[in-house]
Amino acid sequence: MSQTRERLPAQVAAGSPGAGGSEGSMSSGRPAGAARPPGRPRSERADKAIVEATVDLLAEEGGVAGVSIEAVAARAGVGKTTIYRRWPNKEALIIDALAALKEPFPAPVGASVREDLIAIAQAFVSNKTDKKRLDCYWSIMGGAERYPELMARFTREVIEPRRDVIRTVLRRGVTAGELRPDLDVETALWLIMGALAQRARAFGAGPVPDDFAARVVDALMTGIAAR
Amino acid sequence: MSQTRERLPAQVAAGSPGAGGSEGSMSSGRPAGAARPPGRPRSERADKAIVEATVDLLAEEGGVAGVSIEAVAARAGVGKTTIYRRWPNKEALIIDALAALKEPFPAPVGASVREDLIAIAQAFVSNKTDKKRLDCYWSIMGGAERYPELMARFTREVIEPRRDVIRTVLRRGVTAGELRPDLDVETALWLIMGALAQRARAFGAGPVPDDFAARVVDALMTGIAAR
Amino acid sequence: MSQTRERLPAQVAAGSPGAGGSEGSMSSGRPAGAARPPGRPRSERADKAIVEATVDLLAEEGGVAGVSIEAVAARAGVGKTTIYRRWPNKEALIIDALAALKEPFPAPVGASVREDLIAIAQAFVSNKTDKKRLDCYWSIMGGAERYPELMARFTREVIEPRRDVIRTVLRRGVTAGELRPDLDVETALWLIMGALAQRARAFGAGPVPDDFAARVVDALMTGIAAR
Amino acid sequence: MSQTRERLPAQVAAGSPGAGGSEGSMSSGRPAGAARPPGRPRSERADKAIVEATVDLLAEEGGVAGVSIEAVAARAGVGKTTIYRRWPNKEALIIDALAALKEPFPAPVGASVREDLIAIAQAFVSNKTDKKRLDCYWSIMGGAERYPELMARFTREVIEPRRDVIRTVLRRGVTAGELRPDLDVETALWLIMGALAQRARAFGAGPVPDDFAARVVDALMTGIAAR
DNA sequence: CGTTAACCGAGACGGTACGTCTCGTCTTCAG
DNA sequence: CTGAAGACGAGACGTACCGTCTCGGTTAACG
Structure with a gap:
């Protein structure tokens, strides 16, 4: 409504952060050549903590209803603001957090x-x-x-x-x-x-x-x- | 605190209502010889409506959290009081309501x-x-x-x-x-x-x-x- | 906006409730002849606790800014809802609460x-x-x-x-x-x-x-x- | 934690700037002989603007709570950083700013x-x-x-x-x-x-x-x- | 002219309070 | 006993600021 939110679509929980990228010089997922946005950059620690807390709560509480933004914030040691800056609502957060569970499954090739x-x-x-x-x-x-x-x-x-x-x-x-x-x-x-x-x-x-x-x-x- | 609740343990949703009982005059399962309690007897219509609404909501809303007493009352066309008079809390209501799903499953005896x-x-x-x-x-x-x-x-x-x-x-x-x-x-x-x-x-x-x-x-x- | 609030203007902190009214039959400040509104009546205990908590906070915190609805609710042992049901916002609450300090001051008539x-x-x-x-x-x-x-x-x-x-x-x-x-x-x-x-x-x-x-x-x- | 703050204790709002000092070449209150610190010197304009804005806000808003660093920064035309570099927190700022009101009061010596x-x-x-x-x-x-x-x-x-x-x-x-x-x-x-x-x-x-x-x-x- | 550091702007951080909402519970009424 | 109505405490919602912190880029003085 009157928000400056959604600066970039979070690009969260990258899982395998992709190839052997030289983290540091070029850093997190911004298209090459794009200038770093002004102001303090978003904390990756917060990203990770939020996603992890979300998944944990979803698993423990047994249901989307059991995942409250306040609980996520508390468990992640993060302000609610920090969550709302990244996701517009609970469902979006959970959807994104599920990506954290994507991690590929190694197909074993055994004898039989x-x-x-x-x-x-x-x-x-x-x-x-x-x-x-x-x-x-x-x-x-x-x-x-x-x-x-x-x-x-x-x-x-x-x-x-x-x-x-x-x-x-x-x-x-x-x-x-x-x-x-x-x-x-x-x-x-x-x-x-x-x-x-x-x-x-x-x-x-x-x-x-x-x-x-x-x-x-x-x-x-x-x-x-x-x- | 000051409740006269739990007059009898609900005796709800009898499943196969059994026999050709003369509904109305003598109604629900009180041991023969036991005196009918004073006051207006509880409505069996309400019982059934509540239990059915509960089960429906549980199935539709997908989760215990989705079953709110408020919603049950509304769907059953019943006052919240009426529910509260019969079950001490939501969990008890749901547990009891599940009995409505008990209905025996006929084991078919076919050719093979x-x-x-x-x-x-x-x-x-x-x-x-x-x-x-x-x-x-x-x-x-x-x-x-x-x-x-x-x-x-x-x-x-x-x-x-x-x-x-x-x-x-x-x-x-x-x-x-x-x-x-x-x-x-x-x-x-x-x-x-x-x-x-x-x-x-x-x-x-x-x-x-x-x-x-x-x-x-x-x-x-x-x-x-x-x- | 979509509220049923302000049923009656709180009639709060009556101070000297006036005369030797026969409390009980005609009870709290409703114009004679007016039917009691349906539903559970508002708690006078809550009224008093809220007003008292408000005044205490105002005195202790030293400023309107120090009086937060949440603090009032906590100190009065009351839900926020209960406050908002009675007053539309903080300023109104404080204005009303001040009436609790009205209590008349006895003018002494001494020797000189x-x-x-x-x-x-x-x-x-x-x-x-x-x-x-x-x-x-x-x-x-x-x-x-x-x-x-x-x-x-x-x-x-x-x-x-x-x-x-x-x-x-x-x-x-x-x-x-x-x-x-x-x-x-x-x-x-x-x-x-x-x-x-x-x-x-x-x-x-x-x-x-x-x-x-x-x-x-x-x-x-x-x-x-x-x- | 990792701050270089508090280079010198602000030495702010000198009041009567003292004597007819040759402002400009040697400027503000550093003990004679002390070397000027390296880097860009702090702006006296900023100092003054901040203190003035603080006092004005305190007077206008009627309370310490009404003085927000944000508002001070805006009114003084200064970044929040600039304030934070000089004072560790709001209370310290206000305490210091009050010195701006110290200006001596001339005792009149009249006829009676x-x-x-x-x-x-x-x-x-x-x-x-x-x-x-x-x-x-x-x-x-x-x-x-x-x-x-x-x-x-x-x-x-x-x-x-x-x-x-x-x-x-x-x-x-x-x-x-x-x-x-x-x-x-x-x-x-x-x-x-x-x-x-x-x-x-x-x-x-x-x-x-x-x-x-x-x-x-x-x-x-x-x-x-x-x- | 290059180093140094303070400058400003911008924005993220954790936190607190806001005012709204819904819930489960409780209380009262009229019938 | 029933239904309706509504108050109760609890607590999540999403928003708005606040004080603090952390960046990038710029600017002023010194050497």
Whole structure:
């Protein structure tokens, strides 16, 4: 309305800051040749702290509603102003913060499809930051109807890349003859991902046992029908 | 502080209302012989409207936070007082309201395990009230850390019965020789339930196709490995 | 803008609630015959706590700027809403709260003008609630240019009544022949009030000695000129 | 933390710039023989403008809270940095700025004590810069509890010198036999100063009439008691 | 003429208060 | 007991300043 906000679209949480850029001389993401804007530059520390606090709260509080700007500010040790200077509202902040979870997933190339799948599945349910990702997943999915854009972006940038890793392994398996030639890859994906996500959230059933990933993969590989 | 609340523990949403009870004159479940409490009896219409509104909101708003007593009252056409007289707080209301989703699931006994599984799966993702149940599932799971009791009760009273139906079918299949004798029933359960729940929530991928249930069951039956 | 505020102009801090009204049947300041408005009535406890907190803060913080609605709410143990329901903004609140300091000042009728004046003066600088009044006086006068209405009302309702008491005593003294027949009453008023107010604020000079009032009155009575 | 501030303690607002010093070549108060510090010297224009703006704001806004560094900078046509380089915080600035009001008060030596007192009193309430002084007086006294140091210093450096002038005149009067030999000088001081200060602030009573000073002095001289 | 440092402008920082809003709870009324 | 109405305390919202701090670019004096 009468704001000088949105100086530049935050360019936040760059993840892999890209190539071996010579940080310092040319510094943060401004198009080459553009003059540094006047005034004190925005603090990268604040950027990071805000995004991290947001993600943590989203994971812990279990829902977009549990993430209040005030809580984010308090947890990040930052003034509310500093947040509003960068994002116009809560939803925008969360959408951007999700990018912090993008970090690429290394596709393991092991001896066999089975081993690869188990390794990936293992990571999903045991790895520390993947655990936070999973909490965010449930938080966002729970409120999906209210924040469709949020879900869309999270799906596109975080979920799909992970599904892609498995998809690739499955396709490789088909090509290599390890998997059935008429395999319905997408259905298999739903099966394996669904089992992992759901089991990880089923607190009542206790922590996920170490061999759960292997059991899931094996059951899926051999099928349940008698032969 | 100075309340006469909690006259009886609500005895709400009786599920299958049972028998041909003469609604009106003698009404709700008081043990025979117990004297009717003095004063105007509580309205069963209100009870039902409140519970239904609660469940609807939980499904639609996607989260416990989205269910406000205010909204429930408005949607049920009821005063906030009327709700407050029956339940001490929001969580109690939701916990009780979930009982409305308990309605037993008929285990089909068809020609084969495969057909039974497909029928059950079909119901999960296509049936109207099962859809609402699924929405509630995601809403509750999303905020599970904040309301563990809620999740526990929902799991116990709504989820488990449904898992039990499948569990029974699987066991029958093993006994009948249709399924592998060494079948890991629990793992198979996670696979099938996870796939259905997750696919139903993946709005981006479009509505669940009619043959999805069959594809899931078949994939799981035959396995994905080449033979 | 879109408010239902200002149901009735607060009718706050009634001071002497007037006559021996039969509190209970007809209760708080609503014109006879007017129906009680629906809904929960406003809390008189809150009214009082807010006004008292406001006056205290004004006296302690030394200035209108030091009185923040949030501080008032916190000190009164009241939600901000409860304040805003009654007054549209800070200035209105303070203006109204000043009425709490109105409480009439009893004009003593002693043996002589001198004794009366000393008694009054004594009260001004030693009495507890008159001390608070004096603090408010300085707070308001300090910011007089910014809040002229505040000063005007405070002068009219709190200061002038007190000046009137002295004025009356002085006039009585003239009539009785105790004071000079050509006495300039107003100038004498400025002298006595000014001395008291200023001395009370001069922290550096230590607390006001007990005989200060007497010394002031005597000096003024006899004059400083040699005779 | 990493500041080079406080190069020299401001040495600001020299008041009577002292003698007919050859401003320009050797300029402001550095001890003779001390080498001029390197770099661009601080602007005296800025010094003066800042101090003046501060005093003006204090007088106009009626309170320490009304003096914001931002407003001072704007009014002085100076960057906030420039202020911050000289004073560590707002209170220090105001304390220093008050020195600008120190300017000595010439004690008139007229025909009689009465005439001297009237002349001084006249100056207090009519003189232009003394008016500003008076406004500052009220501003500071209003917030005295919050900024005791401010009040202490203002009292010591601005108020007391003025009281001293009157004190001297009164003492001279006693010695000369014009005033009562047993005169309580301090009490007389409170009376005369209080009357002037208070009347000057009483906007409601209109501007101070020209003969007010004379009326006050006369009333005090002759006393109010009949004889 | 180059070094040095103060200058000004601009804007980000953490903080506090604003006035508005919605929520869960509580209280009173009329029926 | 019911519904309506509305007050209560709590606390988040997004805005506006404040005092402080940190930059870039400029300007004045010294060597």
